[in-house]
Amino acid sequence: MQQLSIIIPCYNEEDTIQLFLQETKKIEADMMSELTFDYLFINDGSKDQTLNILRHVSQIYPNVHYLSFSRNFGKEAALLAGLEEAKGDLVTVMDVDLQDPPELLPLMYAKILEGYDVVGTRRADRKGEPIVRSALSKLFYKLINLVSDTEMVDGVRDFRLMTRQVVDSILELGEVNRFSKGIFSWVGYDVIYLPFDNHERVAGKTSWNFWGLLKYSLDGFINFSEMPLTIATWTGTISFVVSLLAIFFIIVRKLLFDDPVSGWASTVSVILFIGGIQLFCLGIIGKYLSKIFLETKKRPVYIVKEKA
């Protein structure tokens, strides 16, 4: 019988872990004849009782295991740890707050049997989400798909069922800076997305805030596109050509009309404009450079302190 590994990143989730297990255990019972389940919780440096609860549930259920990080490394790191540790023939990633409905698992498995390598899930709407946040998310997907060759579908969750072969391909990408939304899509394979209605968190609260999301989307751009560098090059080139034309114009005017000195205000604004573009471009280059710096240090993505 095939084994399904379920990877569940947890950061301050003391309220949700047991609710999560209650729900997934029902599905596990339904699918007993086809699949054996193996739960792998990743405690991402939680500051509440998450670890104690994980110790407890792993003693109750023989198929519940956990890794506990030495500090908070972020969901991306937790995902990687889970993928590296998971032994299953099939692997899935789920949020512990039940925003990824476990009821979808049988449908997803059916699609795998049909021959798909990856069955992803997509929120059909953004019900219950702050308007500003969904507007910004929409804008992010529009822009990133414009500039990146790797397609990223709006509303796609990390919740996906993958075959062993796909997981092995994902693990071959050795980058330290991991933008999973991009990586999952980059590896390719036959993918199908199942839409579902947005669910609100059962308990606890989201660990995302505005700045966190902004930083996350910038990471998406820097990691999966060279477009910002191209934009920098082009703005530089265009302002160079424009300034050549301006110099030519000034020389001609001087020869024909012998203008007295005037227009210092326009001169200063042009200097400020060019200076601004230069700093902007330097900033973009600096962003890429800092990513390269982090990659070359080859630091581990996470540190495991406890395992069971």
Ligand code: UDP
């Ligand atoms: N998470 C994590 N490390 C972090 C932040 C979040 O492992 O630093 C986990 C969290 O416990 C949850 C999942 O990632 O299982 C998604 O987080 P959350 O529900 O806060 O995000 P949202 O659903 O609001 O996008």
Ligand code: MG
């Ligand atoms: Mg959530």
